[in-house]
Every structure is written in structure tokens, then in C-alpha cells.
Amino acid sequence: MTTTPPPPRPATAVERASAALGRLRRGRLLHPAGRSFVGETVIWGTPGPPTGVALLDHPGRYRTTVRLSKGTPTPGSWPDVLGLALRLHRDDGRPFDLLVSSSAAAPVLRNLPLPRRRFTGTYSTITCYRAGRRRLWLAVLADPDSADLGRSLATAAAATRTDTPRLVLAVASAVGHWRLVGQILLGAQLSAGEDAALAFDPVRNLPSELRMAGPLAWLRDRTYRGSRRARGASAQSGGSTAATA
Template sequence: MSVPTPSTVAARAGEALTHAAEVLTRLRRARLLHPAGRSFAGEVTIWGTGGPPTGVPLLDEPGRYPATIRLSKGMPTPGSWPDVLGLAVRVHTEGDRPFDLLVSSSGAPPVLRSVPLPRRRFAGTYSTIVPLHGGRGRLWLAALADPDSPGLGRSLAEAAAATRVDEPRLVLATASAVGPWRPFGQVSIGTQLSARQDAVLAFDPIHNLPDGLRATGVLAWLRDHTYRGSRRARGASVQSGGSLGVTV
């Protein structure tokens, strides 16, 4: 009897995890992760990183891109109760695929930027939790509160209401494991999309990354197969939502 190779074992484990995520998503009848959310059209403006470049052209070079943005609650808890809040930003670049940035509510200091933290308010620190690998080593990405921006409130309903009277913003930043956050751009949140558009939108935080940035490691592997199973159960693809994330 032949002994399975490590690659075969990994492939079988990955398919088992994908299938489990698919079953759980069907039972939940919604996204497996962060099922409650609101989606918006918006814009991402890149200023470029101050100081040493990251080695990722999209982060280092100034630019302006249309974006699709989703605010969400992880559990989800009712109304304005504390929850691990989520922010997903699809940056519609000119390449073959968009850049999907998914970040969760966390702390700003180095010791807390890798820890998902429940929070009430939608304006605050969100980080990638796990590091990504760029041209110059490991880095974290984050969306930080903009002190000059209108608030986003304590619930999804309040966040949606805020976009009807103004255009809330969050600051994009990057950091090493122990260094300070370095702002490199901003996310502007605009018009709310319909519930139907929100339902079909699907993100891929592992494969929809810009040139020079990659996700590796056990947590990336787990995330990859979990999201894949959830998308499969929903009949969604990584491009669901159309080229600009606003049409089916």
C-alpha cells in the first residue's frame, strides 16, 4: 500500500475544510464569516508610503481607484452590541484582478494588532491580524480612524445613515511587527449598495492581492479554504458583484 505524500495529505485536508465550510454556510443560509453587513461604493486614494518603500507598487505609488466597501459584524450581535467588526475593501485596479483588503477590529499597538478585539464603534483600528509578505519582508495593513472624518456610529444602520449625509473616511496604513503605523492612503465610503448587491459580493483575501504582496502560512491556508467553501455554498465567485462590484 502506498503512503500518501505530504502534498496529497494537504490537498485532502484542504478539500475537507472547504466542504465543512460549505456545509456550515448552507446551514446558516448566509456568509459563514461576517454574515451581517452593508456594502457601499467608494474610492481609495493612495498617497504612497513615507520613508522606506514596502516593495509593493500599489502601496508605494500614488493613485486613485474606485472601490467597493463592506462594513460587517462577525457574530453578529444585535444592534450596537460589541462585536468583532469587519471592513472589506475591493480596490478596482487596472490589472486582471482586484485587490481585496480584509481587516478586523483590533488594537493599534504592536502587541494588539494581531488580536481581533470586539468593539462598539465602526470608526477605529482595523488590521489584517495576520501579516502579509511584501518585497521587504512581513507587513501588516490597517484602516485607522480619521479624526477629521464624520463618525460611522455604533451599528450598521448608523453607518449607512452616515453615508447619506457625508462621505466618511478611514486612513490606510502599514507597519512592521514592532514599528509604528505609516499612513499611505485613505478609503472614502460613498453610496450604499442594495441588499441584493451586498448578498452576491464575494471577496478573496488570499489570491486577490497586488503584485509584490502575498499571504502564506497556516492561517492563510485556513482562511483560503474557509472562504472558498463559503463562496461555493453561496454560488458566488471571487469576482461576484461585477467588475466594479455593483452589478450581478
Template sequence: MARNGPFPCSQRGQPTDVETTNGTRVSTLFRELARARGARAFHPRGRWFAGELTTLSPGALPLPEGTRPVTVRMSKGAGVPGAGADVLGLAVRVPAGDGRGGPWDLALSASGIGWLTRMVPLPARGWGRARYGSIVPYRSGGRLVWLLAVCAGDDPIAPASLETLCRRVAERPPLLVLHEGTAWDGWRPVARLVLTARTRGPDPRPCFDPMRNRPAEVEMAPRGFAALRERAYHGSRLGRWSVDSPSE
């Protein structure tokens, strides 16, 4: 994938000197961390899967209609080895279509589901027990909207081992339900995601970046934090490109 994302960043004025300085520091920190790890600064090790995303009903976010093939990466946030509990991650690349000029990257991490805890990354002991949230909301149509993916049927898919997950996908493809939630409303199912098979990842493997790869009418909020998060992704990419990393 090209290093420059297909969608513009949020439209606002020129950054202040403080914002520029903070952004540079964040970029440098994540670059050095990625360089030291020889992988992503966070979620350094993962596994790739082919999947299918099916929209169930229209929501606040412009998910594609019908069923689409997607690329999925499941990962451990801190890179805890083996079956140790970690902030588990679910990244989904929705391909271009429905008028979008590029892909849409959904980057979700294990979190809470309450009004406050949905913004807090939380470790989980099993892939099926985690609640995969966007952590920060999207701003769409004047509303703040969070995404949350949960395994259907209270499927534990435990422990939190990447190899356990791979075996499970081969034996019985797991189903996750994607929900939308606002600051004041409950969660509403809008799509389902099935992991159909493990893959070795596309070549070249995509750099998931939810800040750049998103529909033009959707932005991440709040804007100041989103700008710093974009610099973090940028720094992590630079650190990874500086080493020959075999990580998934």
C-alpha cells in the same frame, strides 16, 4: 466574478497529506456553517458602499497611484443583531489596474494595534472606534507588512449598527486612513479611504477573497495558515452557492 481568482496562490511544493486533510476539514466546516446561515460563514450581514481610495505615499505594498473608485463592504463578523458589539469588518475591492491582471481584495477586521494584539480580532462597539487590521501580514519584498485602517479625527460613528452606519454615510461621508506597519516599526499612513454613498452592491456581488485576489508579488503569511484560510473562503463560497441567500 469568476469562481477562480486571477492570481496564483503562493508558490511552494505540493501540500503534505496532513495539510490536505486539514484543508478539507476546514473547507467542510466553513461550507456547512455558510449553508446553515444562508450567508457567509463569517461577516454574514453587511452593507455595500461606493468609495474612493487615494494613495498618499509609496509603501511596501503596491497600492495604486492617485485616486481610484473602490467597492466597500462593512459588516459584523458574528452577525450580532442591532447595535451589539461585534468584530466589525471592512472589505475593499481595488479594481484592476497598474499592471494587475485582476482586482485586489483587502479584508480587514477589528483588531488591536500592538505587536501581538494586531493579530487578534476584537469586538468593537462603534464603527469609528474600531481599528480595522489585516490580522495576518502580507509578505512583500522580503518583509512582513500589516495593514490597519482607522477613522480620522477619532470619529465614534456609534453604535455598531449597520443602519446607524448607513445614516452616517448619507449625512457626512466618513474618512478612514490606511496605515502600514511591520513587525518592528510603527504605523505609517499610506492611503485614505472615503465612503461616498451607500449602494445595493454590484450585480453580481463580488465574493471578497484576499487569498486569491491580490497582486502576484504579494502573498499572505505564514504560508501554512494562508493555505487553510484559502480553504475556509472556498468552503464558505460553496455553502453560500448552495442556498438562495438574500443577505447583503
């Protein structure tokens, strides 16, 4: 079933309200506290039936910008809805922006953002995507053999100074198990200025075969537009294309 977008007036109102709140915060409206890193994503390919998204189905290697963040944000290592944002820099110049939030791995809970303390865990897209007639969820999962990112932004940054933490990229249907499709490596931390300049667009910066679906897609689109507008950022602002090594 295709979701019909609401009329322009409510969408415009949401964008303006988001921009106004962003100006009051003098920064990001969503997930303002974070650290960004140089990264690399290695796609192994989709095990089992293909998703219909070439970037996920075929092996590849992409320079990546990674941002870890806290949603509210709460102090230190207090529980919060944690965020992980990825920008895969593709050769055609069109980035793939993937934003995931702390959640649980089980099908019934992958649609809910869940507060937690540790940055090592399950992050899911919360809302689904459509690839043709397929509904897909994407997730970033902990690698049990990787360095622990700890309970705060500071400990996560410290882990990248002594090791190369790894996370796993996965895809699933509405009720299916996660299928592992790739690996994400975290490298050197970007400067505070580079982090502040970085802006993501999880609705429009997608592979051509993929689109965000569901009733919240238009809301996310307008909210992120308003937040970027308040900061004077574009949908492709920032992001390091340096290699992890």
C-alpha cells in the same frame, strides 16, 4: 521562514465543512450581517522606506467597494468583532481584496481580533503579508476629522447619506508604527441584493508582489472558498465600480 501548506485532505475537509455550514446559514459563513458601499481609495504613497508593493508605494486612485460587517453577529450596537472589507478595482481587471478586523493599534495587539461597539476605530489584517523578505501588516484607521460611523450598521449607513466618511489606510512592520499611505472615502450604499452577491478572496486577490503568510493563510483560503461555494459565488463576484461623486 516559508510556511508549508498542509496536505490536500485536511484542506479539502475544511472547504467542505465551510460549504456545508454556509448552506445551513443560507448565506455568508463569515460576517453575515453587513452593509456595502461605493467608495474610492486614494493612495498617497509610502512615507519612508518603500514596501516593495507598487500599489502602496506609488500614488494612485482606485474605485473601491467597501463592506462594513459584524462577525457573529450580535444585536444592534452590542460588542462584536467588526469587519471592514475593501475591493480596489484596478485597471488590469485584477482586484485587490483587503479584509481587516477590529483590533488595537499597538504592535502586540494588532494580531488579535478584538470586539468593540463602534465602527470608527482600528482594523488590522490580523495575519501578516510578505513582500519579498519583508513582513507587512495593513490596517484601516479612523480619521479624526471625519464623520463618525457610530455603533451600528444602521448608523454607519446613515452617515454616508449625509456626509462622505473617510478612513485612513496604513502599513506597518511587525513592531513598527503605522505609516499612513492613503485615504478611503465611503459613498452611496449598495442595495441588499448587491451586498448579498459580493464575495471577497483575501488570499488570491492580491498585488503580484504581496502574498499572505503565516499558518492561518491556508485555513482562510479554504474557509472562504467553502463559503463562496455554498453561495454559488466566485472570487470576484459583485462589487460596484461606480465613482463616489
